[in-house]
Amino acid sequence: MNGKPMERRPNQLTSMAVEDGLRDLRNRTLAKLDGDFARLVYLASTRDYNTGRYAHDGLSFRFTESVAERVLAEAHREVFASLALSPLKILVTQLEQYIRSGCARPDELLASWRELEPFRILAPEHDDPITVKLFASNIRVALAIVKESWRANQLL
Amino acid sequence: MTGALTLLAIGFLLIASLVYLLRRRGLEEEDVPWLRDEDSGIPSAHSEDHRKGQLDRIFGCEDWDFIRKSTSSRVQQLFLKERKGIALSWLSRLRREARTGMRLHVARVRASEELDPLAELRLAIDYYAFQAKCGLIAAILLLGGPMALRNMVGQAESLSNNLRGMLEAALKPDAFSQRTRVR
Numbered sequence: 001m002n003g004k005p006m007e008r009r010p011n012q013l014t015s016m017a018v019e020d021g022l023r024d025l026r027n028r029t030l031a032k033l034d035g036d037f038a039r040l041v042y043l044a045s046t047r048d049y050n051t052g053r054y055a056h057d058g059l060s061f062r063f064t065e066s067v068a069e070r071v072l073a074e075a076h077r078e079v080f081a082s083l084a085l086s087p088l089k090i091l092v093t094q095l096e097q098y099i100r101s102g103c104a105r106p107d108e109l110l111a112s113w114r115e116l117e118p119f120r121i122l123a124p125e126h127d128d129p130i131t132v133k134l135f136a137s138n139i140r141v142a143l144a145i146v147k148e149s150w151r152a153n154q155l156l
Numbered sequence: 157m158t159g160a161l162t163l164l165a166i167g168f169l170l171i172a173s174l175v176y177l178l179r180r181r182g183l184e185e186e187d188v189p190w191l192r193d194e195d196s197g198i199p200s201a202h203s204e205d206h207r208k209g210q211l212d213r214i215f216g217c218e219d220w221d222f223i224r225k226s227t228s229s230r231v232q233q234l235f236l237k238e239r240k241g242i243a244l245s246w247l248s249r250l251r252r253e254a255r256t257g258m259r260l261h262v263a264r265v266r267a268s269e270e271l272d273p274l275a276e277l278r279l280a281i282d283y284y285a286f287q288a289k290c291g292l293i294a295a296i297l298l299l300g301g302p303m304a305l306r307n308m309v310g311q312a313e314s315l316s317n318n319l320r321g322m323l324e325a326a327l328k329p330d331a332f333s334q335r336t337r338v339r
Contacts, residue, residue, distance in 0.1 A: 137238040
């Protein structure tokens with residue numbers, strides 16, 4: 001109204017940077033990954049096991065470390081929420097897609113996932129405990145289904 | 157005569173329960189997700205969607221239909237065992253939240269000089285009815301086997317709504333502060 005550009009508060013600037021960062025992460029990195037399950041594994045891997053803090057060199061370089069951390073935490077929560085409450089049928093499809101992507105031999109992956117349950121660390125921090133339990137439970141069932149269908153395909 | 161005595165005994169029991177609750181010391185802090193919001197304690201639209209999604213997933217038929225049609229009996233048993241565990245965890249959390257809400261309410265009531273015994277009695281009845289309903293559903297789950305889980309989404313939702321209504325009534329800041337102002 002008075003001809004001056006509207007001033008933006010630091011909080012607004014940070015939330016805009018987080019929005020930009022999220023767009024950047026989705027377009028440059030997550031879009032290249034095959035399916036939501038691969039995205040979840042990738043995002044969980046950007047979190048330090050000891051500190052629980054997220055880090056990403058590219059995002060930190062383009063924005064700041066704290067913006068990168070918020071972007072990764074937000075993306076992690078989004079992908080986890082969409083998978084954790086999705087129907088089991090979809091989760092099985094996503095898991096099969098992840099196994100087919102060739103990150104490990106299917107029999108090895110299935111055996112180690114059933115034995116060690118590494119999927120327990122895929123949940124973001126402070127998420128609803130029942131949703132986290134439901135996710136782990138659904139993965140156990142999905143692994144059993146995928147194992148059965150993989151064995152059946154081996155016998156054919 | 158016998159009927160009047162029974163009613164008197166029930167009334168006495170309820171009053172004794174209320175006195176026990178009021179005298180109970182040590183407010184145990186437990187994790188109550190929808191009490192974290194400092195403003196109202198009422199869940200947001202996002203958490204409401206999340207709650208509905210969670211209920212559908214745990215108690216709905218969609219996943220069971222998929223499992224029943226396309227997997228072996230071994231996987232079906234695993235699925236039912238897993239879902240039963242999740243359902244019991246969900247119920248146990250609901251009971252814990254109600255207990256915490258009630259303790260918060262009792263702590264506030266203790267500091268109040270304008271106690272409304274009738275409203276407190278009504279709340280105590282609601283609370284024990286809620287706990288009994290939770291116990292009943294847990295018993296159905298445990299005794300009726302995993303198959304009892306099917307089509308329980310309605311009961312689960314009504315239970316969750318009961319808890320919300322009870323906690324909203326017990327912990328609503330405006331209504332409560334007007335009625336229970338400490339002088």
